[in-house]
Amino acid sequence: MMDAGGTWTDERVELLKKLWTDGLSASQIAAELGNVTRNAVIGKVHRLGLSGRAKDAKPAASVAARPRKATRAPSAPAPIAPQPHVSNVVMAPIPLQPVAEEPVAYVEDDIAIPMSERVTIMDLRESMCRWPMGDPTKPEFRFCGARSITGLPYCTHHARIAYQPVADRKRERKLARA
DNA sequence: CCCTGATTCGC
DNA sequence: GCGAATCAGG
Numbered sequence: 793m794m795d796a797g798g799t800w801t802d803e804r805v806e807l808l809k810k811l812w813t814d815g816l817s818a819s820q821i822a823a824e825l826g827n828v829t830r831n832a833v834i835g836k837v838h839r840l841g842l843s844g845r846a847k848d849a850k851p852a853a854s855v856a857a858r859p860r861k862a863t864r865a866p867s868a869p870a871p872i873a874p875q876p877h878v879s880n881v882v883m884a885p886i887p888l889q890p891v892a893e894e895p896v897a898y899v900e901d902d903i904a905i906p907m908s909e910r911v912t913i914m915d916l917r918e919s920m921c922r923w924p925m926g927d928p929t930k931p932e933f934r935f936c937g938a939r940s941i942t943g944l945p946y947c948t949h950h951a952r953i954a955y956q957p958v959a960d961r962k963r964e965r966k967l968a969r970a
Numbered sequence: 971c972c973c974t975g976a977t978t979c980g981c
Numbered sequence: 982g983c984g985a986a987t988c989a990g991g
Contacts, residue, residue: 800983817974828984834975835984843976919972974991981983 798827800836812837823916910934921947923954 800808804825811821818837819830837843910925911934921936922945938947946954 819973830975831986832984835977835982838976839982917973972991975989977988978986980985 805836805840808833808836809840809842812842819917820915824913911937921945921950923947923950 807825808821811824812818812833816824817830818833822828822830822833825833834843911920913933913935916922916935916937919940921938921940923936924933925936926933936947936950938949940947940951
């Protein structure tokens with residue numbers, strides 16, 4: 793049956809090899825494969841014995857990682873679920889013009905949409921807005937790419953659209969550390 | 971702070 | 982075998 797993507801099927805392994813040898817970073821590959829973290833990718837890469845990529849022989853590991861006690865979370869489910877996005881929002885096919893004007897639709901209140909550069913799946917990273925733009929079946933497909941809210945898949949603007957019910961979201965002050 | 975790969979080790 | 986936690990570095 794369908795593989796949720798959490799297992800290393802032959803196809804996935806091959807894609808992993810391809811992308812890795814292709815020079816993509818572990819996080820990029822993880823994003824491409826889906827349902828896996830970059831750690832999983834790196835771990836697999838090493839297990840497959842293709843670490844080092846193109847580069848070879850490097851300063852011998854003098855003092856690598858120390859055996860710190862790894863107290864893992866009791867049972868962390870899925871860190872990030874592959875957002876199905878808002879099924880209601882139907883993207884305009886955009887028949888012509890590759891990536892010209894931006895769909896500055898919903899200008900609800902005062903927020904002016906400072907459209908950032910759109911990005912392809914390859915450049916899409918966890919910290920970037922995953923709001924789809926265009927036709928997913930076309931190579932011109934892009935994602936918003938703006939800085940996403942930490943913990944959410946969208947930028948502030950698209951998050952407001954995606955999470956309508958949220959009447960008033962106070963700016964989240966995330967304290968790193970004092 | 972963002973990111974990169976490398977390593978250890980509980981599962 | 983897998984990958985989270987952690988490390989070390991850019």
